[in-house]
Each structure stands twice: as C-alpha cells, then as structure tokens.
Amino acid sequence: MDATLDWRSPDRDWALRFLGDHIGEGIRPGLSRMRAVVDLLGDPAEAYPIVHVAGTNGKTTTSRMIGALAGAHGLVAGVYTSPHLQRIEERFAVGGRPIHPDGFVRAVADVAAFTSFAVEDEVLEPPTYFELTTAIAMQAFATHGVGLGVFEVGLGGRLDATNVLSADVAVITSIGIDHTEYLGDTIAEIAGEKAGIIDGGVVVTGALPPEAMEAVRRRVEETGASWRQWGVDFAINDARRSSDGWSVDIDGQYADYTDIPLGLHGRHQVDNFGVAVAAFEGFLGRALDEEAVRTAASQVSAPGRFEVVSTRPTVVIDGAHNVSGFEALAATLVDHPTRKWTLVVGARGLRNVAEMVAPLAGLITSAVACAPADPAAIAVEETAAAVASVLGIGVESAPSVAEAVDAAIAATSTNEGIIIAGSLYVAGEARDHLVTADLTSADVWAPPPGWDDDFGEEDEDEGEGRGDDFDLYDFDDDSGR
Structure with a gap:
C-alpha cells in the first residue's frame, strides 16, 4: 500500500488523493465490484429506507426535493447526487447541507480500509471513482443515522453502482436520448436500462414518452411493484408564475396541495416537484402535511x-448537457423577461454539440465557446464551429470557462443576459469563478479530538490474534445476484 494513501492517517487531502487515484478506472458498468464492496462494509445502507432516483434529466433536483420534503416532515434525509459542482462534500448532503469534511474523511477511511486490502490481495478489482463515492455515501449516511437515504443514479440504472441498493421507492423522472454508447440508441432501450432500478416496492414515473412505457410496464409486472404514473395517479393541476418562481397546484394520490410556492426557475421544475411529492407520498403511504410541502417547496x-448568480447583466448558470436539457432551457428562456442572450458553452464526452444546442435557435444572439478543464472536453474549435453552424450567429472562442465568462460579461449590456451551459463541469467552473463556495455543512457528526489516531490504533489491535480462520473477504461475488 502506498504510504501516502495510508487510511490510518486520514485527512481531507488524503481522501481526495485516494479517490483521485481511481478516476483512471473510468466507467465500467456492472454490479459485481460494487456488491463485493458492499459486502466488505457489511451493507451499511440496510440501516435506513431508500428512495432511488433515475432519469435522463431532473434526477438531481428531484432527489434534493425529496430530501427537502423529508426534512419538512421531521425526517433527516441523506441525499447522494453527482457530480458535484464545487466541492465533493456536495455529493453527500444530510439535512439539506453537505456533510462535514471530517465526516467525509471518516467515511472515505472506512471504505478505504476494506477495499485497499482487498485490491492488494487481488480478491477485488479496483473499484471505479463512482463506485467508491457510492459506497462512501452509504457509509456516511449510516454514520449520520439518517431516517431516509435518497440515492441518485449515476448512469442508466440497471448496471449502475447504486443498483445494489434495495429501494422502498424507485423514481424515474424522465427518459430521453443520452449516453447512447452505454444505454442504447432508442427510447425503448434506454427505458429498459432505467427501469432496471425497479425491484418491487413503489414506482413513481414522471411524464415519459409513449415508447418508454412498455419497458417500465414489463419491469413492474416482473417485480410486482406498485406503479404511480404521471397523469394517472398524480399530476400538476396548475402552475402560475410568481415573482420568485411558481405557485403550484398538485393533484396527489392521497391529497391535493394548492398554492405551493416553488422558488425555482423553469416550468420543468414544477414537474420535478410534482414527481417528488408523489415519491414521498409513496414512501409514507399517505397524504403529506400541506404546510410541510409549502416549507419544502419554498426552501x-x-x-x-x-x-441566476448575478444581475445587470443577468448571468445564469445551467447544467443542461443534452437535447432534453436544452429544450427545457429554451422553454425557460422564452418565458424570461430578458430578450437578448449570449451563450457561454462548453461540452465534454461524445456529445453532438450542434444537436444539443439546436433548441436555442432564435433565442441566442451571440456565443463564446470554451472547454472545461477535463480530459474528455470537446475542443473549443469544434464547439465553436458546431454552435455557429446550427444557431447561425457569431461565435468567439476562449481557452477556459472563466475567460469565456469574462469575455461574455465584458460584451454584454446591463439589460441583457448571459447563459452558461453545455456541461455540469462547465457549470461547476463557472460557479468557481462567479460564486463563493457554500462552506456550511451538516454538523450532526462531530468527530472527537484525535479520532483519526484512535481509529487507526483500534483497527490495528482488532486485527491481532484473529488467526487464519478470520476471512476479511467473505463476500459473494456472483454478478447475477
């Protein structure tokens, strides 16, 4: 074991290095490694009920909404989302706030203590970065004693690391074309992958395209799940623009909720909140407290x-990174009072940039192309050419997100707007440049002084005298389980 990554002397830099060393493992869909990791840890997620959230778009916000609804009803929720925008603790929220850095380090140390030895002894393949962060979330939430765990799927569903969880409620927010290299080229194929998170219990689906419904229906029948469908069991009755968002009427399965003040921009957020309400109704098995719903929606x-991170000019950061996301962004811009927009755009991976930004045609007057600081970033020149061709506007180029944002601000009048989009990595770098990171954190786990020293000594002592009968790696590696 590399001494610089010794789990017995943990601090935040060590934790980040430990995870960083696994970024090179890439994306490797499959559950055998994750099941082995969970077995090594003793399945910490068994300590709390779970809501599992999949979807092409809207799953992060819907997960946060479910967590807020839980909190407003007096239940502390742990919410696991990805990727983070500015600091890694954002992925692991407890009670609506990122976990304390010391809680994060302890959870990483717990996971590293088992996985590092298993990898060294060649009984475990090196886990991926996302598999490790998923295990860290399971462990951290158990340590915090949460009353509910809300886990967002990373990619697809069926073979995603989070699918080792046994969920009380499975949620599919939306289904569109995305990640075709992993999930398939059609809505039906992608729906089948996302429906893979259904394993009995309650299932809540948002407004899905007709070609997705058969795959979901088939999985529901296979597992005997109870299905709550958008437009059948729950719906948005009405949504009215307000000064700071929306006033929403929701027809729930167990009750109706009227004049709910949702403080978010974009009509799609209204739909996300409707799905979140249905999911939490499904979890409780009853009507929600209307005042608690109001509290959650407003907070x-x-x-x-x-x-919106600044005004005069209006500067907006949006994580849209696929066609469906840009369609929602376009609808929001149409509804916004600002009429002249400059687009700052960068992308990564295998995105078709021209296809992705096409919904903004007629809404953007100029653009600045850039590239996030990521090995998978699409070249600035390629992004600029794609945007110019499909939007028919002049496009400047900048070598970084920060420089692109500065160039756009310098060229924009105070009554105009700037929209920064194309990738959550771009959104994160823009926030780094424009927004001070929120350093508040959940304080429900307060480590005692010297906890790291005690932790290391305790495990060394417990490891002595166990003899050959002790099997650290007593887990079932049956990938078909």
Whole structure:
C-alpha cells in the first residue's frame, strides 16, 4: 500500500488523493465490484429506507426535493447526487447541507480500509471513482443515522453502482436520448436500462414518452411493484408564475396541495416537484402535511440549474448537457423577461454539440465557446464551429470557462443576459469563478479530538490474534445476484 494513501492517517487531502487515484478506472458498468464492496462494509445502507432516483434529466433536483420534503416532515434525509459542482462534500448532503469534511474523511477511511486490502490481495478489482463515492455515501449516511437515504443514479440504472441498493421507492423522472454508447440508441432501450432500478416496492414515473412505457410496464409486472404514473395517479393541476418562481397546484394520490410556492426557475421544475411529492407520498403511504410541502417547496435549492448568480447583466448558470436539457432551457428562456442572450458553452464526452444546442435557435444572439478543464472536453474549435453552424450567429472562442465568462460579461449590456451551459463541469467552473463556495455543512457528526489516531490504533489491535480462520473477504461475488 502506498504510504501516502495510508487510511490510518486520514485527512481531507488524503481522501481526495485516494479517490483521485481511481478516476483512471473510468466507467465500467456492472454490479459485481460494487456488491463485493458492499459486502466488505457489511451493507451499511440496510440501516435506513431508500428512495432511488433515475432519469435522463431532473434526477438531481428531484432527489434534493425529496430530501427537502423529508426534512419538512421531521425526517433527516441523506441525499447522494453527482457530480458535484464545487466541492465533493456536495455529493453527500444530510439535512439539506453537505456533510462535514471530517465526516467525509471518516467515511472515505472506512471504505478505504476494506477495499485497499482487498485490491492488494487481488480478491477485488479496483473499484471505479463512482463506485467508491457510492459506497462512501452509504457509509456516511449510516454514520449520520439518517431516517431516509435518497440515492441518485449515476448512469442508466440497471448496471449502475447504486443498483445494489434495495429501494422502498424507485423514481424515474424522465427518459430521453443520452449516453447512447452505454444505454442504447432508442427510447425503448434506454427505458429498459432505467427501469432496471425497479425491484418491487413503489414506482413513481414522471411524464415519459409513449415508447418508454412498455419497458417500465414489463419491469413492474416482473417485480410486482406498485406503479404511480404521471397523469394517472398524480399530476400538476396548475402552475402560475410568481415573482420568485411558481405557485403550484398538485393533484396527489392521497391529497391535493394548492398554492405551493416553488422558488425555482423553469416550468420543468414544477414537474420535478410534482414527481417528488408523489415519491414521498409513496414512501409514507399517505397524504403529506400541506404546510410541510409549502416549507419544502419554498426552501429547496437547485445550484447550477437555471441559477441566476448575478444581475445587470443577468448571468445564469445551467447544467443542461443534452437535447432534453436544452429544450427545457429554451422553454425557460422564452418565458424570461430578458430578450437578448449570449451563450457561454462548453461540452465534454461524445456529445453532438450542434444537436444539443439546436433548441436555442432564435433565442441566442451571440456565443463564446470554451472547454472545461477535463480530459474528455470537446475542443473549443469544434464547439465553436458546431454552435455557429446550427444557431447561425457569431461565435468567439476562449481557452477556459472563466475567460469565456469574462469575455461574455465584458460584451454584454446591463439589460441583457448571459447563459452558461453545455456541461455540469462547465457549470461547476463557472460557479468557481462567479460564486463563493457554500462552506456550511451538516454538523450532526462531530468527530472527537484525535479520532483519526484512535481509529487507526483500534483497527490495528482488532486485527491481532484473529488467526487464519478470520476471512476479511467473505463476500459473494456472483454478478447475477
């Protein structure tokens, strides 16, 4: 074991290095490694009920909304989302706030203590970065003693690391074309992958395209799940613009909720909240307290999702990174009082940039192309050419997100707007440049002085005298389980 990554002397820098060393493992869909990791840890997620959230778009915000609804009803929720925008603790929220850095380090140390030895002894393949962060979330939430765990799927569903969880409620927010290299080329194929999170219990689906319904229906029948469908069992009755968002009437399965003040921009957020209400109704098995619903709606936040970070000019950060996301962004811009927009755009991965930004045609007057600081970033020149071709506007280029934002601000009048989009990585770098990171954290786990020293000594002592009968790696690696 590399001494610089010794789990017995943990601090935040060590934790980040430990995870960083696994970024090179890439994306490797499959559950055998994750099941092995969970077995090594003793399945910490068994300590609390779970809501599992999948979807092409809206799953992060819906997860945060479910957590807010839980909190407003007196239940402390742990909410696991990805990726983070500015600091890694954002992925692991407890009670609506990122976990304390010391709680994060302890959870990483717990996971590293088992996985590092298993990898060294060649009984465990090196886990991926996302598999490790998923295990860290399971462990951290158990340590915090949460009353509910809300886990967002990373990619697809069926073979996603989070699908080792046994969920009380499975949620599919939306289904569109995305990540075709992993999930398939059609809505039906992608729906089948996302429906893979259904394993009995309650299932809540948002407004899905007709071609997705058969795959979901088939999985519901296979597992005997109870299905709550958008437009059948729950719906948005009405949504009216307000000064700071929306006033919403929701027809729930157990009750109706009227004049709910949702403080987010974008009509799609109304739909996300409707799905969140249905999911939490399904979890409780009863009507929600209407005042608690109001509290949750008014307090929930969605960083990097049509987030207005400054005015004069209006600067908006939006994490839209696929066609469906840009369609929602376009609809929000149409409804916004600002009429002249400059687009700052960068992308990564295998995105078709021209296809992605096409919904903004006629809404953008100029653009600045950039690239996030990521090895998978699409070249600035390629992004600029794609945007110019499909939007028919002049496009400047900048070598970084920060420089692109500065160039756009310098060229924009105070009554105009700037929209920064194309990737959550771009959104995160824009927030780094424009927004001071929120350093408040959940304080329900307060480590005693010297906890790291005690932790290391305790495990060394417990490891002595166990003899050959002790099997650290007593887990079932049956990938078909």
